[in-house]
Amino acid sequence: MKFTCPQSVLSEAILTVSKAVSSKSTHPALNGILIEANGSEVTLTGNDLTLGIETKFVAEVEQEGSVVLPARLFGEIIRKLVPLNVLIESNDNYETKILCDRSEFKIMGMSDAEFSEIPEVDSNSGVQIECGLLKGMIRQTLFATSLDESRPILTGALFEFEPDRLSVVAIDGYRLALRQAMLHSDLSGKVVVPAKTLNEVAKILSGVPDAEIVYVLFTDHHILFEFNQIRIVSRLLEGEFIKYSQILPKDNKTVAKAKTDELLNSLERASLMAKESKNSSIKLSIKPQRMNILSNVEIGSVNEEVTIDLSGPELDIGFNPKYLIDALKVMESEWVTLEFSTNVSPCIMKPVNHGFYTYLVLPVRMA
Amino acid sequence: MKFTCPQSVLSEAILTVSKAVSSKSTHPALNGILIEANGSEVTLTGNDLTLGIETKFVAEVEQEGSVVLPARLFGEIIRKLVPLNVLIESNDNYETKILCDRSEFKIMGMSDAEFSEIPEVDSNSGVQIECGLLKGMIRQTLFATSLDESRPILTGALFEFEPDRLSVVAIDGYRLALRQAMLHSDLSGKVVVPAKTLNEVAKILSGVPDAEIVYVLFTDHHILFEFNQIRIVSRLLEGEFIKYSQILPKDNKTVAKAKTDELLNSLERASLMAKESKNSSIKLSIKPQRMNILSNVEIGSVNEEVTIDLSGPELDIGFNPKYLIDALKVMESEWVTLEFSTNVSPCIMKPVNHGFYTYLVLPVRMA
Numbered sequence: 001m002k003f004t005c006p007q008s009v010l011s012e013a014i015l016t017v018s019k020a021v022s023s024k025s026t027h028p029a030l031n032g033i034l035i036e037a038n039g040s041e042v043t044l045t046g047n048d049l050t051l052g053i054e055t056k057f058v059a060e061v062e063q064e065g066s067v068v069l070p071a072r073l074f075g076e077i078i079r080k081l082v083p084l085n086v087l088i089e090s091n092d093n094y095e096t097k098i099l100c101d102r103s104e105f106k107i108m109g110m111s112d113a114e115f116s117e118i119p120e121v122d123s124n125s126g127v128q129i130e131c132g133l134l135k136g137m138i139r140q141t142l143f144a145t146s147l148d149e150s151r152p153i154l155t156g157a158l159f160e161f162e163p164d165r166l167s168v169v170a171i172d173g174y175r176l177a178l179r180q181a182m183l184h185s186d187l188s189g190k191v192v193v194p195a196k197t198l199n200e201v202a203k204i205l206s207g208v209p210d211a212e213i214v215y216v217l218f219t220d221h222h223i224l225f226e227f228n229q230i231r232i233v234s235r236l237l238e239g240e241f242i243k244y245s246q247i248l249p250k251d252n253k254t255v256a257k258a259k260t261d262e263l264l265n266s267l268e269r270a271s272l273m274a275k276e277s278k279n280s281s282i283k284l285s286i287k288p289q290r291m292n293i294l295s296n297v298e299i300g301s302v303n304e305e306v307t308i309d310l311s312g313p314e315l316d317i318g319f320n321p322k323y324l325i326d327a328l329k330v331m332e333s334e335w336v337t338l339e340f341s342t343n344v345s346p347c348i349m350k351p352v353n354h355g356f357y358t359y360l361v362l363p364v365r366m367a
Numbered sequence: 368m369k370f371t372c373p374q375s376v377l378s379e380a381i382l383t384v385s386k387a388v389s390s391k392s393t394h395p396a397l398n399g400i401l402i403e404a405n406g407s408e409v410t411l412t413g414n415d416l417t418l419g420i421e422t423k424f425v426a427e428v429e430q431e432g433s434v435v436l437p438a439r440l441f442g443e444i445i446r447k448l449v450p451l452n453v454l455i456e457s458n459d460n461y462e463t464k465i466l467c468d469r470s471e472f473k474i475m476g477m478s479d480a481e482f483s484e485i486p487e488v489d490s491n492s493g494v495q496i497e498c499g500l501l502k503g504m505i506r507q508t509l510f511a512t513s514l515d516e517s518r519p520i521l522t523g524a525l526f527e528f529e530p531d532r533l534s535v536v537a538i539d540g541y542r543l544a545l546r547q548a549m550l551h552s553d554l555s556g557k558v559v560v561p562a563k564t565l566n567e568v569a570k571i572l573s574g575v576p577d578a579e580i581v582y583v584l585f586t587d588h589h590i591l592f593e594f595n596q597i598r599i600v601s602r603l604l605e606g607e608f609i610k611y612s613q614i615l616p617k618d619n620k621t622v623a624k625a626k627t628d629e630l631l632n633s634l635e636r637a638s639l640m641a642k643e644s645k646n647s648s649i650k651l652s653i654k655p656q657r658m659n660i661l662s663n664v665e666i667g668s669v670n671e672e673v674t675i676d677l678s679g680p681e682l683d684i685g686f687n688p689k690y691l692i693d694a695l696k697v698m699e700s701e702w703v704t705l706e707f708s709t710n711v712s713p714c715i716m717k718p719v720n721h722g723f724y725t726y727l728v729l730p731v732r733m734a
Contacts, residue, residue, distance in 0.1 A: 300474040
């Protein structure tokens with residue numbers, strides 16, 4: 001194998017696929033990147049068996065072939081080279097030469113026979129979704145996935161495809177985040193995508209223009225995100241997700257409307273005091289025109305006041321402030337509504353500008 | 368105690384003194400900031416008994432007095448307040464109220480009787496040094512202090528005051544960094560300042576304009592840095608520093624001159640390969656007009672080439688590349704000279720633009 005390409009192109013491609021490479025597997029090929037040169041194209045692949053990422057770029061290929069190189073070392077070397085053309089050349093023993101300006105490296109590589117190719121995801125149908133929308137859907141739900149491995153299904157987010165919409169849902173036992181989008185597709189079904197995958201997808205998408213189209217396909221065991229010469233294939237989580245629509249309360253009598261950033265800042269300040277105690281909860285005291293955010297701990301107390309529009313009865317209710325803060329950070333709306341029924345029922349938070357985001361959080365019992 | 372001042376002023380003052388507050392002492396006052404309001408001025412002090420920092424600012428003082436507040440919590444609260452005026456008010460029980468816009472905090476404080484004031488450093492004489500120069504002298508030496516607590520004196524840098532110059536020296540057993548500056552002063556003597564102190568001084572100075580004057584005084588046990596309403600007092604390290612001038616070799620036959628950034632980049636790349644082995648050394652092969660940087664490890668090899676001007680005989684010599692890289696990063700000169708005698712004698716590195724910086728590094732034996 002022998003090809004030449006600009007250092008910056010190769011470096012960015014390595015960065016992309018490295019997100020799917022294990023860093024300390026005992027199986028050397030899992031710590032490696034597969035490099036394949038064919039025609040006028042080079043393909044890089046990383047695969048940690050849960051997540052696989054592949055990216056292609058145009059190169060001057062003098063000799064077709066393939067090699068697996070240790071990902072961390074290869075990535076560090078390429079990143080540090082001067083920004084000129086890089087020549088990569090492997091011999092039959094997979095010894096690989098890297099030449100760039102006055103730098104010459106040799107690395108012992110491996111055969112691609114050691115490498116697990118990422119699965120093909122074949123499907124007649126898929127959805128097309130704008131990158132900016134998909135990023136938003138992930139950002140507004142991912143943080144509410146569970147970290148608790150004892151219920152593995154909740155460590156991922158549900159993607160529910162219906163003919164006219166996509167819903168993404170995450171639940172961790174204390175809160176639920178639901179983001180919907182109207183999408184025309186001929187795809188129907190439910191899959192649960194691991195949080196790690198969504199995290200890596202979000203990182204890669206962050207560098208992609210919002211208007212770019214992402215193709216999403218799935219089979220029984222895998223989901224594929226494809227865009228811009230990049231393919232991301234992930235295993236799905238097996239099992240039944242919680243029937244979330246039954247959880248969402250229907251009638252909430254108390255509705256408070258507040259400025260999102262005012263409420264966020266006040267809660268962040270109040271949480272500084274709340275964090276000084278073990279239970280770290282705050283109390284919302286909701287009255288006409290104002291909401292007070294209160295916390296009393298051994299070392300002191302806080303009383304924050306926020307202007308609200310209230311309809312319905314007054315209410316005192318306790319929360320872990322982190323759960324409110326997480327949602328306000330991704331509300332993407334100047335104003336937010338908080339809906340309550342009683343002080344032992346869940347609170348629903350929604351942006352005022354559209355109805356596509358719903359966040360539910362359980363209260364805590366007040367001392 | 369009762370005073371009002373802008374949130375930004377108070378927040379910056381807390382940030383400054385917090386660098387001298389322990390974060391987890393079992394003695395609560397050591398985790399605290401002393402706040403004193405007198406006349407039209409407020410003084411904040413942090414003191415972890417090795418390092419003390421004091422800063423003053425103008426405030427609207429309604430009632431004089433003092434209190435000690437937990438540094439981390441107090442700092443986090445003030446930093447998060449809206450950028451308006453803040454009112455701080457303590458009662459006789461040291462319960463302290465913080466009012467700002469619609470935020471109200473109460474914190475249990477302590478009496479200043481619990482707090483160790485920072486020592487007075489009285490001296491008839493001192494040096495005045497421009498902030499930019501002092502920053503440079505610290506930056507060029509601090510990294511060469513030792514981390515090995517078994518020889519505590521080397522965990523600090525020697526400040527040698529002579530009538531016409533200041534020399535700062537750090538030695539860790541493998542290398543020596545010496546920075547000198549011509550300064551008119553009536554101060555003579557040698558003190559060893561802990562690396563931690565210099566690290567914090569450098570951080571605080573990084574926000575101070577280069578032309579600002581810093582006053583430096585010392586007594587038998589303490590050194591004082593004073594500038595811009597800030598006083599930093601540190602304990603000195605006790606003991607005899609190494610007589611560094613005896614270490615510096617006099618006649619080096621081989622002298623290579625290289626572009627600093629070219630050499631730095633090549634060494635950084637070569638060290639990526641060297642790090643893959645336990646001894647992590649590289650070989651410099653010095654010839655007329657070029658220097659090759661070589662490393663051979665199990666997983667591969669590297670050969671970097673750098674253009675040099677050589678005078679004197681050719682030489683092959685081994686180094687830990689980190690020690691060369693550290694010095695090149697702070698050389699502050701477009702060109703650098705490397706002087707060698709034999710391949711078992713130290714190498715001397717110097718900037719080409721002036722003679723005030725000398726860096727010595729020991730070679731390693733080559734395989």
